[in-house]
Amino acid sequence: MAFDSFSAFLTMEGHGPYVWVCYGVFVLLLTALALWSRSRRLGVLREQRRLLKLEESSPDEQVPAAASFSRIHPS
Amino acid sequence: MWTLFHKFGSPKWFYGLAGRLMPWLLALGLGLLLAGLVWGLAFAPKDYLQGNSYRIIFIHVPSAFLAQSVYLMMAVAAVVTLVWRMKLADLFVRAVAPVGAVLTFLALFTGAVWGKPTWGTWWIWDARLTSMLILLFLYFGAIVLGSAIADEKGSARAVAVLILVGVVNIPIIKYSVEWWNTLHQPATFKLTEKPSMPPEMWVPLLLSVLGLYLWFGWLACYRMQTEILQRERRTRWVRELVRAEGH
Numbered sequence: 001m002a003f004d005s006f007s008a009f010l011t012m013e014g015h016g017p018y019v020w021v022c023y024g025v026f027v028l029l030l031t032a033l034a035l036w037s038r039s040r041r042l043g044v045l046r047e048q049r050r051l052l053k054l055e056e057s058s059p060d061e062q063v064p065a066a067a068s069f070s071r072i073h074p075s
Numbered sequence: 076m077w078t079l080f081h082k083f084g085s086p087k088w089f090y091g092l093a094g095r096l097m098p099w100l101l102a103l104g105l106g107l108l109l110a111g112l113v114w115g116l117a118f119a120p121k122d123y124l125q126g127n128s129y130r131i132i133f134i135h136v137p138s139a140f141l142a143q144s145v146y147l148m149m150a151v152a153a154v155v156t157l158v159w160r161m162k163l164a165d166l167f168v169r170a171v172a173p174v175g176a177v178l179t180f181l182a183l184f185t186g187a188v189w190g191k192p193t194w195g196t197w198w199i200w201d202a203r204l205t206s207m208l209i210l211l212f213l214y215f216g217a218i219v220l221g222s223a224i225a226d227e228k229g230s231a232r233a234v235a236v237l238i239l240v241g242v243v244n245i246p247i248i249k250y251s252v253e254w255w256n257t258l259h260q261p262a263t264f265k266l267t268e269k270p271s272m273p274p275e276m277w278v279p280l281l282l283s284v285l286g287l288y289l290w291f292g293w294l295a296c297y298r299m300q301t302e303i304l305q306r307e308r309r310t311r312w313v314r315e316l317v318r319a320e321g322h
Contacts, residue, residue, distance in 0.1 A: 002120055009117060012127035018192050019130050022185040023116065026134045029177050030290070037294060041301045048308050048317045 084161045086303045087312050093296035100293035108286030114279035122276075131189040133280055136263055137287040139182035139207070143245055145175035145291070146210060149217070150242040153235035163299075165231035166306065168238065169221055170298035174291065176214035183207055194258050202251035203259040206244055213241040227306075 003009040010016055115133030122129035149171065155164035186204065187197045198204065217234050224230035252261050263280065264270055270277040307313045 001117055003117065012130070015126055015128040015130075015192055018128050018188050019116075022131045022134055022188050023112070025184060026138070026181055029181060033174060033177055033294060037298050037301065041297070041304075044301055044305050045317060045320060048304070048313075049320075051308075052314060052317060 084159075084163055086163060086166070086307050087310075089163055090300055090303050093300050097293050097296050100289050100296065104286050104289030104291075104293055106286070107282050108290060111279045111281070111283030111286055115276075115283065119276050119279055120273070125193055128189060128192045131185050132263070133283050135182060135185040135189060136280060137284045138178050138185065140284055141287050141291055142175055142178040142182050142207075142210065143248060144288070145171055145178065146213070146238075146242070146245060149175065149238050150245075153238040156231050156235040157239075160228075162306070165227075165234070166299055166302040167295070168217065168231075168234060170302050171291075171295050172214055172217045172221070174294060174298070176211060176218065178291075179207065179211040179214060183211065190258070199258055201257040201259065202255040203248065203257050206248045206251050209244050210241075210248065213238070213244060216241070 001009075003012075010020075012019055112133055116130055119130070119133075121127055149168050152164040152167045155161050156168070183204070186207075190199075191197050216237055220237055221230055221234045224233055249262075251257060252259050263272065263277070272280075304313055304317070308317075
């Protein structure tokens with residue numbers, strides 16, 4: 001350990017506030033990035049699940065058959 | 076060769092690969108980062124000139140390194156977008172641009188807080204600091220431009236051109252400390268020379284740099300997966316995946 005005591009570690013001979021603010025903001029922003037990415041993922045999944053359900057519950061919107069065939073008798 | 080190229084370009088294939096890589100990237104990245112930071116904060120010796128404020132280097136240098144690397148990676152992806160129209164390349168740019176912006180902000184912020192006790196000022200308009208600020212604006216530009224254009228292909232191309240124009244800023248950042256007189260100290264790591272620091276200082280620094288790169292790898296994979304889910308939502312495999320996750 002480069003410091004004699006825990007309080008020396010915290011104050012860092014007067015440089016403590018500068019150092020700790022930097023480490024704090026670093027950890028905070030990296031955590032925020034991860035959480036934001038996670039909430040976006042969950043949001044995308046939720047939205048798509050909703051759309052899938054909508055599709056499944058409204059059969060009238062199902063695509064009709066592309067063509068129908070009937071036999072014709074020439075002559 | 077071409078089959079490999081197509082495979083690389085396939086979002087489905089990438090989605091699976093990212094899923095397999097992510098646990099390793101996250102565990103290794105966080106482990107190295109934590110080791111480097113604790114070592115740097117508590118165990119590395121004090122700098123004889125700057126005192127303890129130099130401990131900011133263990134987050135400042137990794138953030139600044141990665142901020143520039145991410146931009147270079149985006150530039151490579153921009154070339155791929157323009158030349159081969161590969162969808163994954165544009166997805167990568169969209170996924171990582173906000174991360175690059177945050178890293179650039181961190182480099183600027185920690186630099187300013189480090190500058191106060193070391194130089195006596197938070198900010199000065201010198202070459203290194205100004206070119207880094209321009210990098211932040213380039214990231215903002217890429218993010219805003221990407222969301223401003225609705226047409227997917229047009230938007231991808233516009234962002235790619237912006238990124239390639241801005242890439243001229245990267246060598247300016249790198250050599251600014253040599254070309255101009257600046258308050259900023261010269262580079263800590265050079266490929267051709269041994270570091271000017273003792274190993275008790277540069278080993279933890281190297282650990283935190285590697286850790287942050289791996290952590291970024293994890294986050295980039297995760298965010299690209301999300302972009303793929305969004306962009307490929309009409310494909311059968313994404314529908315099945317969404318349905319499976321719902322239960």
